[in-house]
Amino acid sequence: MAAAVSAAVSLPSSKSTSFPTRTSIISPEKINFNKVPLYYRNVSGGSRVVPIRAQVSTEAPAKVEKISKKQDEDVVVNKFRPKEPYVGRCLLNTKITGDDAPGETWHMVFSTEGEVPYREGQSIGVIADGVDANGKPHKLRLYSIASSALGDFGDSKTVSLCVKRLVYTNDKGEEVKGVCSNFLCDLKPGAEVKITGPVGKEMLMPKDPNATVIMLATGTGIAPFRSFLWKMFFEKHEDYKFNGLAWLFLGVPTSSSLLYKEEFEKMKEKAPENFRLDFAVSREQTNEKGEKMYIQTRMAQYAEELWGLLKKDNTFIYMCGLKGMEQGIDDIMSSLAARDGIDWAEYKKQLKKAEQWNVEVY
Numbered sequence: 001m002a003a004a005v006s007a008a009v010s011l012p013s014s015k016s017t018s019f020p021t022r023t024s025i026i027s028p029e030k031i032n033f034n035k036v037p038l039y040y041r042n043v044s045g046g047s048r049v050v051p052i053r054a055q056v057s058t059e060a061p062a063k064v065e066k067i068s069k070k071q072d073e074d075v076v077v078n079k080f081r082p083k084e085p086y087v088g089r090c091l092l093n094t095k096i097t098g099d100d101a102p103g104e105t106w107h108m109v110f111s112t113e114g115e116v117p118y119r120e121g122q123s124i125g126v127i128a129d130g131v132d133a134n135g136k137p138h139k140l141r142l143y144s145i146a147s148s149a150l151g152d153f154g155d156s157k158t159v160s161l162c163v164k165r166l167v168y169t170n171d172k173g174e175e176v177k178g179v180c181s182n183f184l185c186d187l188k189p190g191a192e193v194k195i196t197g198p199v200g201k202e203m204l205m206p207k208d209p210n211a212t213v214i215m216l217a218t219g220t221g222i223a224p225f226r227s228f229l230w231k232m233f234f235e236k237h238e239d240y241k242f243n244g245l246a247w248l249f250l251g252v253p254t255s256s257s258l259l260y261k262e263e264f265e266k267m268k269e270k271a272p273e274n275f276r277l278d279f280a281v282s283r284e285q286t287n288e289k290g291e292k293m294y295i296q297t298r299m300a301q302y303a304e305e306l307w308g309l310l311k312k313d314n315t316f317i318y319m320c321g322l323k324g325m326e327q328g329i330d331d332i333m334s335s336l337a338a339r340d341g342i343d344w345a346e347y348k349k350q351l352k353k354a355e356q357w358n359v360e361v362y
Contacts, residue, residue, distance in 0.1 A: 069316075069355045070204040076117045077199055082140055085127055085194040088112050090187040091158065098256025104165040105220060105259060106185045107146065110193050114157050120148055120227040121203035121318075124159060125196035128183035140196050141180035144203070144223035144320065144360065148230040159195070162223040162259065203318060203360050205231070210244045212315040214306065216329065218251040218295055221321025222259050224360070228318075233267040233275060242274065244314075251280040251295030251325065278302075296328030307336040316356050323361040 080086040088110040097105045116124065125140035132138055147160035165185040166178025187193065203224050206213060215225040225248060232242035252258055258279060268275050278298050285293035287301065299306060309315045310333075319326065330344065337344040351357035 069206055069208070070201070071119065071207050072201055072204050075119055075122070075201060075204065077122075077201070078197065079116065080196045082125070082127060082137075082196055085125075085196050086112065086116055088116075088159075088193050088195050090189050090191045090193055092152075092189060093185070093187050095185075096162075096259055098254075100254070101256040102253050103167075103257075104185060105257070106163050106165070107160065107260075108163065108184060108187060109147070109152050109158050109160045110195065112151075112157055112159050112195070116159055116195060116198060117156075118145055118149060118159060118198035120145075120205050120231055121224045122198040122200045124161075124198050126161075126180055126184060127194040127196065128180045129194075130183075132179075138179055142197075142199065144221070145198070146223035146226045148227050148235060150231075150235060154235075162220045162226070164220050200360075203320065203358055206314075206316045206355075208244070208314050209240055209242050210314065212245045212247070212309050212312065214309065214315065214317050215246070215248045216295060216299070216317070216319040216321075216325065217249065218321030218325050219257070220259070221319075221361075222250055224320055225318065226260055226263070229264070229267055229275075233271055245274060245276065247276040247278075249278050249280065249295050249298055251282065251298070251321070253281070253283045255281055255284060257281075294328060295325050296332055299329065300332055303332055303336055307333070310351075313354075313356075317351070317358065319359045319361065321361060326359065326361055 090108060091111055092107075092109040094107050095104055096107045097103070118124065121144075123142045123144050125142050127140045128138045130138060143161045143163060145159055146162040147158065150156050151158035152160050161184065163181055163184045166181040168176055170176050184193075205228055213228065215228065217225055229246060229248070231237070231240070232246055248264065250258065250264075258281070264275075264277050268277050280293045280295045280298035282292045282294050287293060287297050291297055310317065319329065330348075333348070334344040337347055348357055
């Protein structure tokens, strides 16, 4: 049985980037953390004719079943669908970006009473209240789950999301608000939430507790990796103890946009040999050439080391966030692969087939 879990959700002050204020979910002191036809033919055997029986199989060769490297046994998908969603309640909704950050991001926890049995790396759908311009119910929107299977309260009865409020100006100069993101960010504790799913197997964690897991995230793409890292470093399981290397790269525009910073720093304190943490703050940091520090820029500083790790059978790359990050990372890997006479596009196909290259971008 997994032990009780606790940690804190980072809650920044309006101007500070050191995040001194916290909203505790649970007290930090408690972290424990065949019909076969027969044919005969005669062959000469000296003075005798000897019948030889040959057995010919009409069956196709047995198909070898691929054994997944991910924790995909008994994974539940689509238990709840749009016509019959699960109705949970909002238990907590906290803004986790500073007031001066470019946009708001919220961490929210919903009750599930154990009825939505998800795994780390899966997603759920949310259907916003109300109807669209045609008078029909809003369509569901998918969000990566930001909590481990045990949930933020450690009782397997909640699910958490990390959601950025979408607000933009259209071609007519009108302010447009994303329906579902604003619905979620405005939720008050006690409000009902229509949930579908869980869905997805692409981003499931590796089975191997000694694996190297490299996580590349921009913004709210951090969600599935928070779920991984809670299981790795904040929880105790009889059947899983992480002894490998978890390396997180998180890209954001400003320091006040860094998500779950305190949690990740606490993990690094707990397991400095098993967890590496690198931030890329594009509007505040530059590399030695004076270039803005995007996630691929930060990765380039460790390019040789990363390429060396990527050539190992137990290294897994996970990428989640803005689609723009993918090309920059491909460019880095292409140049490194070329030095070894390797075609990166083909090599990446092999990695995907082996479940070692996992991407969820939007």
